[in-house]
Amino acid sequence: MQLGNDGRLSEAELIKLCEIVNSRLGFSYGPDKKMLIVTRLERRLRQLNMSTISQYIHRLQQDPSEVNEFIELLTTNVTSFFREKHQLEIVNRTILPGLKTKKRKVLCWSAGCSSGEEAYTLGMMFDNVFNGDGKFSILAFDISVQKLKEAMKGVYSSEAVKDIPPDYLSRYFKPLPGPQEIYQVRNELRRTITFRKINLNEEFDIPAKIRFDIIFCRNVLIYFSKSSRERLIDRFHAVLNDGGYLVLGTCETMDVHRDPRWKPLKNSIFLKRE
Ligand SMILES: C[S@@+](CC[C@H](N)C(=O)[O-])C[C@H]1O[C@@H](n2cnc3c(N)ncnc32)[C@H](O)[C@@H]1O
Structure with missing residues (x-):
């Protein structure tokens, strides 16, 4: 046919x-x-x-x-480790050190996490900057059950891990035995991430007391209509702490003139004004 x-x-x-x-x-x-x-x-x-x-x-x-x-x-699920590296370097250099000074656990959300590469990348970055103190947690949500299964398994081919710096690869992954070169995320890193199914276009029940310090929603909004995009950005605003960050894909932006509650920083990173 x-x-x-x-x-x-x-x-x-x-x-x-x-x-x-x-x-x-x-x-x-x-x-x-x-x-x-x-x-x-x-x-x-x-x-x-x-x-x-x-x-x-x-x-x-x-x-x-x-x-x-x-x-x-x-849905388009294309993703990779350390995607949009330049943007992540800015997060690593200018945002994570500030989050590290908080007296409480820092909460991060990977919204539209696909097969987990973004969430594990963030986990490695946090763990590295936080010197392994475990004072961060990452929630990673997607609508695709298939992709979430892959994310939870945390097993990736040598091609998939090619952009992970070698020292991170040996610290956070273990090679699996067998004829093919494949790697599994180590348990210490897996424990910092919770994967869950969610439809970002429907009411999602983030418990009232949960407030994020940083939300990554990269390469998801490009497919959304203008009204759904604006509604979702409003909901991100509601669940972010004051002074928290929203990170979009580097080709994505938002109309900050419409919503002066956000301060645009470099590279599609937005600060929720106090
Ligand atoms: C292109 S991937 C981006 C993955 C990752 N954020 C990145 O930048 O590498 C987009 C993901 O958004 C998810 N997605 C699309 N619409 C969604 C929705 N309404 N609710 C939750 N996830 C959605 C898709 O299933 C897909 O895994």
Whole structure:
């Protein structure tokens, strides 16, 4: 079966599929995402032994668990260790030393953590700056159950770990026996991170007493519609301590004129004003 370019995905079907993604995830997928949707659906239709998109839409309407499968297919999970290194160096040099002086445990959130590389990167950075004192905790949330399973396993190929500095790799990972070169995150680092499923586009229940010192939401908001993005940024504001930081992807920004409660720092890092 070939959906490819042959136009078998009608305009109405495309709109329906975009509506499902947009309403669930807060995305702004439109007709320009046709090829992405077609390419990602081809395999799923084969697995389900279906030959037309209309059969699949019918299934989506009947079976809520298929909507979750569909959402998994449509999210982009690309990530890597020490992604956007220049930005992380600024965090490492100018933010973490200040957080280290707090008398209490510092709380960090990786919102949209995919398969864990961002959260483990942050864990290594914190542990290094905090000299292993254990006075930090990282919450790492994503909507993809599949990616969260990978994150919790914490096993990565030699290709995946290539950007981890060698001294960090030997401190925080152990090579696993076997024919392939693979590494597992050491338990000491795993213990600092809690992974959980969340839909950032729905009401999320962060307990009232939890306030974060720094939130990373990198390369997630680019897919969101303007209104969902603004709503989420408001909620980040509500769960951040005064003087806390929001770190977006380096290609992402926010309209600080709309919301003077944020002070923009360098490289898509924003400070919640006191
Ligand atoms: C491109 S990855 C970015 C991963 C990491 N933050 C980074 O920069 O390397 C985007 C992640 O956001 C997650 N995501 C997208 N929409 C979401 C939503 N509404 N709620 C929670 N996670 C979402 C996706 O599942 C995906 O794993």
